[in-house]
Structures are given as structure tokens and as C-alpha cells.
Amino acid sequence: MGARPHVVVAGAGPAGAALAYLLARRDFRVTLIERQTDFAREFRGEILMPSGIDALRQMGLGPAFDALPQARPQAIDFHVHGRFVQRFAFPDFMEDTPRMVSQPRMLEMLVAQGAACESFRFVRGGSVADLIEEGGRSVGVRLRGDAPEEIRADLVVGCDGRGSVVRRRAGLDEPRNPESFDVIWFKVPLPPQIEPGGAVQAFLRPGQLCLAFPTFDERLQVAWLIRKGSYGDLRERGTDAWLADIAVQTGPEIGAHLIRHRDALESPFVLDVVCYLLERWTAPGVLLIGDACHPMSPVGGQGLNIALRDALVAANHLVPVLEAGAAPDALDAACAAVQAERFPEVAEVERYQRMPPRVVFRTDWWVGAVLWLAAGLARLGFPRSRVRLPAITRTFLHGVTDVRLQV
Numbered sequence: 001m002g003a004r005p006h007v008v009v010a011g012a013g014p015a016g017a018a019l020a021y022l023l024a025r026r027d028f029r030v031t032l033i034e035r036q037t038d039f040a041r042e043f044r045g046e047i048l049m050p051s052g053i054d055a056l057r058q059m060g061l062g063p064a065f066d067a068l069p070q071a072r073p074q075a076i077d078f079h080v081h082g083r084f085v086q087r088f089a090f091p092d093f094m095e096d097t098p099r100m101v102s103q104p105r106m107l108e109m110l111v112a113q114g115a116a117c118e119s120f121r122f123v124r125g126g127s128v129a130d131l132i133e134e135g136g137r138s139v140g141v142r143l144r145g146d147a148p149e150e151i152r153a154d155l156v157v158g159c160d161g162r163g164s165v166v167r168r169r170a171g172l173d174e175p176r177n178p179e180s181f182d183v184i185w186f187k188v189p190l191p192p193q194i195e196p197g198g199a200v201q202a203f204l205r206p207g208q209l210c211l212a213f214p215t216f217d218e219r220l221q222v223a224w225l226i227r228k229g230s231y232g233d234l235r236e237r238g239t240d241a242w243l244a245d246i247a248v249q250t251g252p253e254i255g256a257h258l259i260r261h262r263d264a265l266e267s268p269f270v271l272d273v274v275c276y277l278l279e280r281w282t283a284p285g286v287l288l289i290g291d292a293c294h295p296m297s298p299v300g301g302q303g304l305n306i307a308l309r310d311a312l313v314a315a316n317h318l319v320p321v322l323e324a325g326a327a328p329d330a331l332d333a334a335c336a337a338v339q340a341e342r343f344p345e346v347a348e349v350e351r352y353q354r355m356p357p358r359v360v361f362r363t364d365w366w367v368g369a370v371l372w373l374a375a376g377l378a379r380l381g382f383p384r385s386r387v388r389l390p391a392i393t394r395t396f397l398h399g400v401t402d403v404r405l406q407v
């Protein structure tokens with residue numbers, strides 16, 4: 001019998017680490033290549049939705065996932081003009097609610113599951129620089145370095161994120177439209193008025209939105225949405241000035257806490273938000289999944305979940321073809337089938353992701369009026385008991401399509 005087919009997976013984010021594990025446990029040879037030596041060096045958000053948790057459970061990783069450091073917020077508190085107006089609890093019937101999970105620990109867990117399989121190789125600190133082309137087909141990757149290593153494979157899966165090298169080298173890059181906002185992220189100690197693992201805090205004012213999440217490590221992760229490109233002005237005004245802006249939005253208590261911990265701001269950084277969807281995710285010998293083909297906005301905490309769901313669907317289509325000997329045409333057809341199955345969900349989720357910023361950055365008088373009205377009605381308890389979860393919430397929590405692991 002010949003050697004088992006070999007798949008190179010570039011990038012060990014959630015998409016790559018999950019797919020590599022799913023293929024390795026079926027005894028296919030898998031080489032997973034990750035440029036970072038430490039997963040903590042790449043901040044990729046910490047919110048996992050029920051759809052992503054379900055994907056991990058389907059992979060048989062429920063217990064390993066539950067054992068990771070995590071916080072389970074049970075509600076979202078809304079504040080308008082710095083005043084608390086209403087708490088929305090996640091419905092009791094939900095088996096899994098969103099969780100704040102340590103991403104470095106989650107990725108280490110996925111890689112460890114892969115490493116338990118004999119056919120799995122992990123190249124930590126290796127950076128994919130190019131594709132090896134033969135006869136119009138990619139047949140492997142070249143790693144960057146003084147003595148560049150070549151790794152040959154039946155298929156290259158680009159899971160190397162929003163700045164994907166595989167995408168570029170496979171000629172799949174496309175022009176895209178910029179988003180309207182960026183996000184400033186930082187962590188501070190948890191303020192005393194927010195309990196560990198307690199409710200997510202959403203602070204709204206016309207034209208502004210700031211979110212604060214109690215994290216798995218009992219800190220407060222703050223995400224402040226700003227107009228795209230406006231960080232230069234903020235930086236010029238200085239950290240004290242923009243912290244004071246956030247303090248106006250969050251109200252006096254949390255505001256004073258943020259200012260008090262000004263020096264303890266952990267890794268504040270500005271996320272240049274991009275959100276788009278490639279028309280083509282495949283080239284001969286190449287498949288892209290995750291952010292490599294659909295970089296996601298942080299709105300609704302979707303990217304990690306969509307990446308895990310991509311991995312499940314990719315495994316469903318690839319395993320039978322790899323099992324049958326990995327004929328190039330059959331592999332390319334399987335890759336096209338992955339795109340065909342995943343495209344509608346990603347398109348729908350990204351459509352929803354674009355909605356909140358459009359409303360948030362409006363400063364028209366009626367936006368202020370609607371916020372006050374909504375706050376007043378919410379205080380009266382209207383009409384919470386009568387409404388179903390709106391479509392946008394259902395989509396963000398559970399996804400759009402039914403994704404089942406079949407292999």
C-alpha cells in the first residue's frame with residue numbers, strides 16, 4: 001500500500017488547528033505550520049459562541065474545552081449615556097451560552113489533540129513563504145528561513161488568517177472595501193461593581209459604542225469602537241484624553257476605574273477592522289478557510305466560530321477523497337464543495353456584522369431619541385417577554401446553517 005495522502009495546513013489558528021486534528025485522527029499525514037512560537041503573541045478575541053462550542057463538542061473535545069480557563073457571562077447589561085437601563089439575560093433554555101475563553105490555551109489544546117496522532121507533525125515557529133508550483137498546480141509550501149525547507153503535499157490548506165500568504169501566492173487576492181470603524185482593545189483589572197464572570201457591559205451613546213467583558217482571568221476586556229482612521233487624532237490628544245472620552249461613555253464609576261488603572265492598561269492596540277468574502281477560495285491544489293478567505297469583523301464575536309465550522313465542513317469533504325487516494329481532480333472538486341457549502345453562511349453573518357456599526361456611528365437626532373425610547377421601554381419591561389430572539393442574535397449565537405461533522 002502507498003503512503004497515506006499528505007496535507008499541509010498553514011496557520012494554527014482555530015481553523016488550521018481544528019482541521020489538522022480532524023485529518024490526523026483519520027490517520028492522514030498532516031503538517032501544521034505556525035509562524036508564532038507562542039500563541040499568546042497573536043490576540044484574536046476570546047468570545048466563543050454556542051455555534052463554536054458545538055463544533056468543538058462534535059469533534060469530541062467537549063470535556064477538554066470545558067476544562068479550559070473560561071468565564072460564562074449570563075447576561076448583557078445595556079447602558080445609555082452612562083446610565084444603566086436594562087439587563088438582558090441569556091434565555092434559560094440555552095444549553096450553551098457565550099463564553100470568554102483563553103485562546104492560547106484553546107489552541108494548545110487543539111494542537112495537543114493532533115499531536116496525540118502519529119501522522120501529525122507540528123512545525124512551531126515555521127513561516128510559509130511560498131507555494132511550490134508544478135504543472136499549474138500547488139504541490140507544497142516553502143518555509144522562510146536561511147535554509148528554506150520545502151514540504152510537499154497532496155493539498156495545501158491556507159488557514160493563515162487575514163494577511164494570508166497562501167491566498168496571495170495562489171493568486172486569490174481581491175480588491176475590497178474598507179470598513180467604517182476600528183477598535184481599541186485593552187484590559188484592566190475587574191472593577192468591584194462587576195462580578196467575576198458577570199454580565200457583559202454595553203455602553204451606548206449616539207455615534208459611540210464601548211463594550212466591556214469580564215474575562216476568564218478575572219479582568220475586564222474593553223473594546224471601544226472608533227471611526228476608521230481616527231486613532232491618529234486620538235493618539236495625538238494622548239491616552240488621558242481618550243480615556244476621558246471613554247469614561248464619559250461608561251459613566252462615572254467604571255470611568256473612574258479606567259482612569260485609575262491608566263498605567264495598568266494591558267496591551268492596548270488598535271484593530272484595523274476588515275470584513276470581506278473572497279469570490280474564490282480555491283486554486284489547483286489549494287483551499288483557503290477561516291479568515292484567509294473571509295476576514296471577519298469583531299462584531300458579534302463570530303470569527304472563531306466560523307473558522308471552527310469551516311474546519312468541520314472541510315473535513316467532511318476532504319476525508320472521503322483523501323481516503324480514496326487523493327486524486328488531484330477529486331481533491332479540487334472537494335475544495336470547491338467546501339466553498340459552496342460555507343459561502344452562504346459566511347455571507348449572511350458578514351451582512352449582519354455590517355449592520356450594528358451603521359447604526360452606532362449615526363449621530364442624527366432620531367438615533368438619540370430611539371435610544372432614550374428603547375431605554376424607557378426596557379425599564380418598563382416591554383416587550384421582552386413577547387419577542388423571540390431577533391434574527392441577528394440567533395445568527396450570532398447559532399449560525400445560519402446546520403453544520404454536522406460526518407467523518
Ligand SMILES: Cc1cc2nc3c(=O)[nH]c(=O)nc-3n(C[C@H](O)[C@H](O)[C@H](O)COP(=O)(O)OP(=O)(O)OC[C@H]3O[C@@H](n4cnc5c(N)ncnc54)[C@H](O)[C@@H]3O)c2cc1C
Pocket residue numbers: 010011012013014015016033034035036042043044045046047048049126127128129159160161162163164165185271289290291292295296297298300301302303304305306307
Ligand atoms: C482583536 C480581535 C478580536 C476578535 N474578537 C473575536 C471574538 O471575540 N470572537 C470571535 O469569534 N472572533 C473574534 N475575532 C476574529 C477571530 O480572531 C478570527 O476570525 C479567527 O481567529 C480566525 O481564525 P483563523 O484560524 O482563520 O485565523 P487566525 O486566528 O488569524 O490564525 C491564523 C494563524 O496563522 C498564522 N500564520 C499567519 N501567517 C502565517 C505564515 N505565513 N506561516 C505560518 N503561519 C502563519 C498566524 O500566526 C495565526 O496563528 C477577533 C479578531 C481580532 C483581531
